Amino acid sequence: NAGVTQTPKFQVLKTGQSMTLQCAQDMNHNSMYWYRQDPGMGLRLIYYSASEGTTDKGEVPNGYNVSRLNKREFSLRLESAAPSQTSVYFCASSDNRGSLRAEAFFGQGTRLTVV
Amino acid sequence: DAKTTQPPSMDCAEGRAANLPCNHSTISGNEYVYWYRQIHSQGPQYIIHGLKNNETNEMASLIITEDRKSSTLILPHATLRDTAVYYCIVRVSTPRRAGNMLTFGGGTRLMVKP
Numbered sequence: 001n002a003g004v005t006q007t008p009k010f011q012v013l014k015t016g017q018s019m020t021l022q023c024a025q026d027m028n029h030n031s032m033y034w035y036r037q038d039p040g041m042g043l044r045l046i047y048y049s050a051s052e053g054t055t056d057k058g059e060v061p062n063g064y065n066v067s068r069l070n071k072r073e074f075s076l077r078l079e080s081a082a083p084s085q086t087s088v089y090f091c092a093s094s095d096n097r098g099s100l101r102a103e104a105f106f107g108q109g110t111r112l113t114v115v
Numbered sequence: 116d117a118k119t120t121q122p123p124s125m126d127c128a129e130g131r132a133a134n135l136p137c138n139h140s141t142i143s144g145n146e147y148v149y150w151y152r153q154i155h156s157q158g159p160q161y162i163i164h165g166l167k168n169n170e171t172n173e174m175a176s177l178i179i180t181e182d183r184k185s186s187t188l189i190l191p192h193a194t195l196r197d198t199a200v201y202y203c204i205v206r207v208s209t210p211r212r213a214g215n216m217l218t219f220g221g222g223t224r225l226m227v228k229p
Contacts, residue, residue, distance in 0.1 A: 033216055043217075048216050059218075109157070
């Protein structure tokens with residue numbers, strides 16, 4: 001049981017390049033999330049997907065797009081990377097279909113540097 | 116979701132109880148208190164959550180005041196591996212709320228010392 005798996009773990013991009021961060025969960029969760037964390041700060045929500053087929057903006061969506069490919073996978077795309085997007089990106093998932101616990105499980109993060 | 120206030124940092128001696136406070140004076144009746152921690156830039160890890168009763172699990176205890184305006188996370192016997200940033204989060208936990216996303220503040224950086 002891998003939980004939430006993110007790829008890649010590290011990435012360096014040049015300004016203007018594009019890339020897609022991949023996230024997959026094997027817990028049959030219906031909701032998935034993308035957060036970013038800048039140095040010394042808390043996590044901020046970029047986009048989320050409450051269920052397969054739906055996506056919504058979070059607190060800081062500008063410069064990003066997402067795709068909920070299927071129930072397992074939720075990808076985050078940077079179309080034209082900027083230095084301000086240098087951050088650690090975390091994917092998370094949770095099951096909100098009736099569990100009062102509804103804890104979120106996080107991946108280990110993708111460390112992205114844009115030069 | 117209600118806003119939370121936590122001290123930015125705390126120290127605790129190894130083997131002693133760590134008591135981490137959180138104020139959430141604007142909490143609503145249907146909002147839960149959640150605690151997560153983040154060890155050395157890893158992904159955050161769920162610890163515990165509660166509504167109004169005190170809760171205990173294998174990791175920690177959560178004490179919520181009767182008026183629910185504040186809470187305390189207790190690590191009964193802190194170890195060096197408990198050194199982390201602890202986040203107190205208040206949110207509604209209903210199955211149909213879209214996303215049930217978490218809003219993270221700055222958290223409390225707990226340093227457990229030998």
